Amino acid sequence: MSPAHDALIAAGMAWYGWRYWRPLDRAAARPAATQAALLRRILTANAATDFGVAHRFDALQTQADYAAAVPIQEYEDLRPYVERQRTTGAAALTAQAPVLYAQTSGSTGTPKYVPITPAVLAVHRAEQKIFSYLQYRACPEAFAGRTLGIMGAAVEGALGSGHTVGSVSGHLYRSMPRMVRARFVVPPDVSAVTDYDLKYRLILRLALETPDITYLGAPNPSSFLRLATLLDLHRDALIDSLATGRFDDAALPAPTRAAIAGRITPQPARAAAIARLPALTFRDVWPRIALVTTWTGGSCGIALGALRPMLPPTARVMELGYQSTEFRGTLALAPDVSGGLAPLHHTYFEFVDEAAWNDGRRDTRRLDQLEAGRRYQVVVTTSGGLYRYAMNDLVEVAGRHRSTPLLRFVQKGRGVTNLTGEKLYESQVIDAVQQAAAAHGLHPSFFLMVADEAAQQYRLFVETHAPVSLAVESAIIAAVDAGLAARNLEYHAKRDSGRLARPALTWVGPDAGDVYKAACVRGGQREGQYKPAVLVYARDMKLAPDALVASAVGQP
Numbered sequence: 104m105s106p107a108h109d110a111l112i113a114a115g116m117a118w119y120g121w122r123y124w125r126p127l128d129r130a131a132a133r134p135a136a137t138q139a140a141l142l143r144r145i146l147t148a149n150a151a152t153d154f155g156v157a158h159r160f161d162a163l164q165t166q167a168d169y170a171a172a173v174p175i176q177e178y179e180d181l182r183p184y185v186e187r188q189r190t191t192g193a194a195a196l197t198a199q200a201p202v203l204y205a206q207t208s209g210s211t212g213t214p215k216y217v218p219i220t221p222a223v224l225a226v227h228r229a230e231q232k233i234f235s236y237l238q239y240r241a242c243p244e245a246f247a248g249r250t251l252g253i254m255g256a257a258v259e260g261a262l263g264s265g266h267t268v269g270s271v272s273g274h275l276y277r278s279m280p281r282m283v284r285a286r287f288v289v290p291p292d293v294s295a296v297t298d299y300d301l302k303y304r305l306i307l308r309l310a311l312e313t314p315d316i317t318y319l320g321a322p323n324p325s326s327f328l329r330l331a332t333l334l335d336l337h338r339d340a341l342i343d344s345l346a347t348g349r350f351d352d353a354a355l356p357a358p359t360r361a362a363i364a365g366r367i368t369p370q371p372a373r374a375a376a377i378a379r380l381p382a383l384t385f386r387d388v389w390p391r392i393a394l395v396t397t398w399t400g401g402s403c404g405i406a407l408g409a410l411r412p413m414l415p416p417t418a419r420v421m422e423l424g425y426q427s428t429e430f431r432g433t434l435a436l437a438p439d440v441s442g443g444l445a446p447l448h449h450t451y452f453e454f455v456d457e458a459a460w461n462d463g464r465r466d467t468r469r470l471d472q473l474e475a476g477r478r479y480q481v482v483v484t485t486s487g488g489l490y491r492y493a494m495n496d497l498v499e500v501a502g503r504h505r506s507t508p509l510l511r512f513v514q515k516g517r518g519v520t521n522l523t524g525e526k527l528y529e530s531q532v533i534d535a536v537q538q539a540a541a542a543h544g545l546h547p548s549f550f551l552m553v554a555d556e557a558a559q560q561y562r563l564f565v566e567t568h569a570p571v572s573l574a575v576e577s578a579i580i581a582a583v584d585a586g587l588a589a590r591n592l593e594y595h596a597k598r599d600s601g602r603l604a605r606p607a608l609t610w611v612g613p614d615a616g617d618v619y620k621a622a623c624v625r626g627g628q629r630e631g632q633y634k635p636a637v638l639v640y641a642r643d644m645k646l647a648p649d650a651l652v653a654s655a656v657g658q659p
Contacts (some may be wrong), residue, residue, distance in 0.1 A: 112239070112246050115283075119236040123229050127434075130448040131505040134471040139166060142451045145486055148222075153195040154184050154490065166469065170453070173491045175465050175482055178215045181489070185216060196488035207428040207526070207593070214592060217428050223487040226449045230431050233446070234424070238394065241437050242419055245394035248317030250286045251310050253326050254294060288313060292362035299600035301354055303333050304341070309366055311345050314373065316389040320396040322423060324406040325523045325559065325602045327385070327397070331413055332601075334383045346374035386415040395420045400441060400512040405556045406523075425498060425512035430485050432498070433510050442501030442509035445470060449486075454479035457497060461517065473500050473508045480516055495519055520554035520561075520638055523602045525594040527554075527561070527587065529638040535586030536563065539579045545571075549616030552606075553648050554640045560604035562641075564651050567610045580608040615651045622646040 130137040146169070150160040158173050174180075181196065188195040189204070201218035239246055288309050296302035307330055310316060321327060334341070344350050348369030352360050380387050392415050399407055399422045407420065424443050425432035430450050433443025445452060453467035457478040467482060481494040495516040502509040515521050518529040532552045540547055547566040555562050563583060584606055588595035597603035622645040641648055 109247060113243075116236050116239040116246075119232045120240070123232045124236050127233060127444070127446060127448055128505070131444060131507040134447055134507045135469065137447050138451055138470055141448060142166060142169060142484065145451060145484060148486070149196075149198050149488070151194065152198055152488075153187070153193065154181075154488070158490075170467060170491070175467075175491050175493050176489075177493055181492070182215075184488070185218060188218070189216065197486075201487075205428045215428075217489075218487050220487050223485065226446075226486060227431070230434065230446050230449065234434050237434060237436060238396065238421055241421065242394045245318040246286075247393075248286075248315040248391055249288050249313050250318040250320065251288055251306075251316050251389075252319075253289070253306065253321035254291060286318075288316065288366075290362040290366070292356075292359045295356055296359055298354060299596075300333070303329055303600070304337055305350070305352075305355070305359075305363070306330065307334055307337070307341055308344055308350055309363065311341060311373070311377070311388070312366065312368065312370065314389060315391060317391050317393045318396070319385075319392060319394070320423075322398055323524050323602075324395075324397045324399075324403055324410045327395075327410050327413075328406055329600065329602055331385065331410075334388070338383055342374050342378050345369075345377065346371045384413045385410075386413060386418075390415055392418045394418065394438065396423050398423050398512075400425070400514075406559070425496070425510060427494065427496070429487075429489055429492065429494065430483055432481065432483075432494075432496075432512070436504060436509075440502075441511045443511070444504050444507060444509055447507060451484040453482040453484075453491065454498075455482065456480075470507065475500050475503075475508070478513060514640070517636070518638065520552075520640060522554055522556060522559050522561075523597045525591060525597045525603060527552075527591060527594055527638065529636070531587060531590040531594075532638050535583050535590060536565070538586055539582035540565065542582060543575050543579060545579075549611075549619070550637065551619065551651070552638045553644065554638070555648075556640065556642065558604060559602070561606040562648060563606055563608045564611050564615065564648065565608065566613055566615055568613050571610055576608055576610070580606060583608075609652055611651045618651060619646070622650075 146155070146160040146163055149155045152160075155161070163169050163172055184196040187193055188197070188201070192200065194200075197218060197220050199220040199222055201220050202224065203219045204216040205219055206214050206216055289306050293302060293305055293309070296305065319327060344367070346369065348367060350367050352363070355363075377383065377388060385392060395410075395414065395418060397403065397407065397420070399420060411420070419438040421438040422433075422435040422441055422443060424434050431446060432450075433445055435443045447470055452470045454470070454473060455465055455467055457480065459466060460480040468479070473479065476499070478497055478499045481496045481498055483492050483494060484490050485492070495518070497513040497516050498510045499513050500508045501511040515526065520527050536550055536552070537546075540550075545565075545567070549566040551564045553562045553564065563580070565579075584598070587606075588598055594603070598605070625645065
């Protein structure tokens, strides 16, 4: 990039800092007043909606009034309003009509359609500019070269109501200034490629065009591990493509072929230099990488640990922030720091202490009332019609900026696991396992799905009273895998892309359920209130998963 480009970037970032970061920085000095004023604006703007009328938004004067009038909601509580607005155009949930819907998996297997209104898009754009400024402030050299970013598609499909289904990240990319978009080596149309192996090979081929990549960005670090695997696996083919400028694009959608036209060129000198490398790693192929932005918390930390040795030793990692399809929860203030600042001038936050939530109590605290080191479930109210919406996310207070606590994402709450972005629900596991077992005349009274973060794999332990043939075992695990994919579109995508390994099945004896219950009771769970979890992380178990196998009934 040229000095003129660097000067333009510096000027743009200075503007972002003044226009977008400064208001949030000031809001952090007065979180209680900021949050109260924001809630009043959201309620006033949506008082005439069906939801607002039903819950008397126009009469609510305080945050306590709001908490008393509106129970904590889950998506299924809001779904009737979402569907009525989507199918009839009535202002059921928001006064503004959604411009698109973002799709994500629901706990029932039916996808959730999250409304994205103009106000929501404006919030996302502002937050992206804040984060760009914070990254530039921390690591300006990352903006001196090109960007290898992996994002969702702006348009992923359409609903029967005529609305677009797409990702916010894709729409944000399209709204970026041309100068910023020119830094990306992968155009957004590549995200529409459904063959994951082909898509990742194309991403690698586009990235190999330039040694000048200084920034890596993707929500999950497992995406970069997948690239690293394919870079080694397809080494010879990629080097040949780089030398000749040829890439077999016959299977690519026409818009993708048009988007990459002119981006793949013959580079014999670079191909020869890469061919001389003893191994193809990020640090060798792109030695100027200065910053990696990705999720670092929860199970993503395991993938990130495997990625770090592949990066240049001076590369820094900046937490992408606690965020989801529904909203953005935090903005990282600096690299190598796990806690982030909530955009408290955009989203209204409530929190429930972890222990209270697990006991069924729903007394909430404000953002300014959180205690250092404690963990909380998150409840949000957004301008997009999510009112007192339970995220089922667990966060921890990890510091403070001015008068506002900094938050660190810990994991999804009980009943949900997330190894690579699939957000698997316990209800989906129960349905898939029971259906697969019943098809073979089995009705186990105990089974457990364990999320193994180290292996990026689910391990299923199923009770059996007699030996089971290998053929039946193979058929059941295949059916469970297919059943989960059918119920959870993100699980299907992660399995197709190879980021999530095929689940493994282990048979255990009829006393395994008692062994597991005894371990939970020893760990502090009251026997009278014991409810066996069906979906757990390996790290959260009260005994090693393999301890269940001690009573296993083997195959013949």
